[in-house]
Amino acid sequence: MRATGYINRASDAWSVHVSSLANLRLFLVARPGPSVFVLKDEEDNTFKTTLGNPHRCSCGGTACVHLAFCIIKVLKVPKEHPLSHQTSLTDNELDLLLSGTLVRSTQARAVARSLQPQEPNSPPKPKADSGTVPRQALSEVDEENTCTICQ
Numbered sequence: 001m002r003a004t005g006y007i008n009r010a011s012d013a014w015s016v017h018v019s020s021l022a023n024l025r026l027f028l029v030a031r032p033g034p035s036v037f038v039l040k041d042e043e044d045n046t047f048k049t050t051l052g053n054p055h056r057c058s059c060g061g062t063a064c065v066h067l068a069f070c071i072i073k074v075l076k077v078p079k080e081h082p083l084s085h086q087t088s089l090t091d092n093e094l095d096l097l098l099s100g101t102l103v104r105s106t107q108a109r110a111v112a113r114s115l116q117p118q119e120p121n122s123p124p125k126p127k128a129d130s131g132t133v134p135r136q137a138l139s140e141v142d143e144e145n146t147c148t149i150c151q
Contacts (some may be wrong), residue, residue, distance in 0.1 A: 003054040003088040004062075010085035017065040018072060018079050019078045034098050038071045051097070054088035062087050077102060 010018075017030050030038040035051040047066045048058045057066045062084075071077050074094050077084045083093055083102065 002090055003087075007086055010084075011063065014063050014068065014085045017063070017068040018084075019077075020065055021068060021073060024065060024069070026066065026073075027072055028070075035094060037074060039069065041067055051089060051094060052095075053090065071097070107109075 011122070020101060025042045028037060028041045029040050032038065037049045037051075039047045039049065041047070046058075049066050049070050050056045051067070051070065055062055055067050057064050059066060068089070071084050072079050077097055081102065083089065086093070089097065
């Protein structure tokens with residue numbers, strides 16, 4: 001059971017913490033346990049964060065920038081994912097984050113979307129940066145068009 005209720009939408013404070021990660025310099029110093037992280041900031045302050053039920057941070061926050069750093073930067077959870085802004089996680093959710101399964105499944109969905117089938121009988125569209133030659137559309141073999149292999 002979750003210590004705090006499920007949060008449907010990220011709070012404004014959480015969104016500010018997530019957006020501040022781009023300009024903030026935090027360093028992962030140690031990881032004494034799978035869900036425990038020791039961080040240092042530029043002023044050499046040390047923070048110990050623990051992900052769980054509920055999340056905890058030595059700064060006193062339950063939804064602070066240090067937790068955002070651990071979830072989004074260290075564990076690479078997409079910031080849009082509902083588990084990124086929860087203040088507590090069930091054991092199954094925590095296992096999902098720590099195993100990296102969530103990241104891999106998100107990446108797999110992105111790859112699958114990029115490989116969606118195109119309209120039938122249309123040649124695939126080449127990617128601008130792939131450096132591959134586009135495949136030619138198949139043509140019917142008849143008396144005028146003979147197969148170059150079968151000639």
